[in-house]
Amino acid sequence: MRLIATKYLQEGMELAKPIKNDYGRILVQRHVKLSTFIIKRLLDYGITYVYIRDQETDDIVIESPVSEDLKLDAMNHIRESFRLFDDKDLEQNPYLLSKTIDSLQGVAKQMATEISHHDEVIQYVSDLLISDHYVYQHSVNVSLYTIALAQAFQFPTHQIEEIGLGALLHDIGKVFLPQNILNKSGKLTDDEFEIIKKHTEYGFEFLRKSHELPLLIAHCAFQHHERIDGSGYPRGITGNEMHPYAKIMSVADVFDAVTTNRVYRDAMLPHEGLEILYAGADKQFESHIVDAFRRTIALYPNGLTVTLSDNRIGIVARQNHQVNDRPVIRITHHGEEKVSTYDLDLSKELDIMIVGMNDRK
Structure with missing residues (x-):
């Protein structure tokens, strides 16, 4: 397919x-x-x-680290959580707050379980679902990446579930931002960006008041925009002050942000997003986390049509798990000309690069 x-x-x-x-x-x-x-x-x-x-791709297996039903369930829980957390009277209804947090904990636990049963590298989490809000999909994607990294680092199960929940809630502070600024289609002014940056503090203050959550969950919201060189926000702390959860989450957050289409800019290609991470390695991000991300995440999922640097077009047929950005491509076109299909292993053709994701063929 x-x-x-x-x-x-x-x-x-x-x-x-x-x-x-x-x-x-x-x-x-x-x-x-x-x-x-x-x-x-x-x-x-x-x-x-x-x-x-179609006949050309019948043998291509589409794998996912979590089921589509679980992704949808996670999206719905995030959407409902944002709606409830925006309710000014929520603090007067501790039962409802507890029930909401329990449901999110269940989602994080189930995602961790499904990813742990997936023997192959986690597939790139494409934005293929219908979504009425970028923040919901982004929260789920960041949680999936973060859980996969935590498992790669062999965290204990309870910490994997904890960091997964922290990632689901890392942007919860955006509930308290002016929606006209949050959803602005053009470039933010300096003043507007300062307002956007407040979501880390708003999220921390909201989550730390909940007796249902470990304080570490609040720090995920607080620190996911911090950088190990002190260039992040809100406090500009350095790596030795950042929690390990935040260091992992910052990598997942940046990758998903730059590889997702927004109203004000087109998405980068996945390997370009990875280059952003490597450019920041040992400066903004810890290099061993970036290395683990590259080993863990398959950048181009099976079934995706791509354009190569020599103008050939084909479909990702299978992964090369040692070099996740250089899969095997089933060539279908040379430029606009249809050709008999054959497989091209990019791990053996180092002078050829993926230069685009082609959705026309």
């Missing part, structure tokens, strides 16, 4: 996976042959990518 942008779907293509909305309701079943009407409905729902079946 392969991934294709919904806007390039054609009548008669066959779905390889069911399509669900944010709440887990199936919109279109797998194996359905697409009609013009269905394609239009998918576009109307805001679905940007789908998996389709």
Whole structure:
């Protein structure tokens, strides 16, 4: 199977996976042959990518460290948590607060369990779900990356679940920001950026008041924008003052932020996001965490169509687990010309690079 942008779907293509909305309701079943009407409905729902079946890619296995249902469940819990935490009367309802935190702890525990059962490297967490808010998807992605890194460092189970919960809540302070600034489509002014930076303090103050949470969870919100050289915020502390959870989370947070499309800028390619991390290694980030990220995260998931530096186009067929940014590509086109398919191992063709993610073919 392969991934294709919904806007390039054609009548008669066959779905390889069911399509669900944010709440887990199936919109279109797998194996359905697409009609013009269905394609239009998918576009109307805001679905940007789908998996389709074809003979060229039938043997390509799409793997995920966590189930799509769990991702949707996590998204819904985050969305509901943000809504509840924005309620000024929440502190007067400790039962509701406790229930919300319990549900998030359950999500973090389940994500940790599913990732631990995944023998292969964790696939790049693409933004393939319908999402009405960047912050919700970002929180889930950062949690997945953070859990995978904590497991790579062989943290005890209770710490893996704890850091996963901290990552789910790391941006909770954005609930208390002016929404017109948080969702601004253009460049922020200096004053607006200073307001945005306050989300770390707001999140810390809110979470530390909860008797249901360890104080470390509040520090995840407080410190995830700190840097080991003291260049971060809100306090400008250095590495020896940062909690290990925050050091890991800062790497996951930056990678997901720069590789996700926003209204004011296009996403970087995954390997470009990795280059950002390496540029900051031993300055902003601890180098051993960046190295672990590269070993743990498969940057280009199976089924994704990519453009190579020599103008060939193909589909990621399988991973090279020692070099996660150089997978095996099933070549389908030389430029615009369709060719008989063959596999190209980028780990053996070091002069060829992935230069784009092509969703037209």
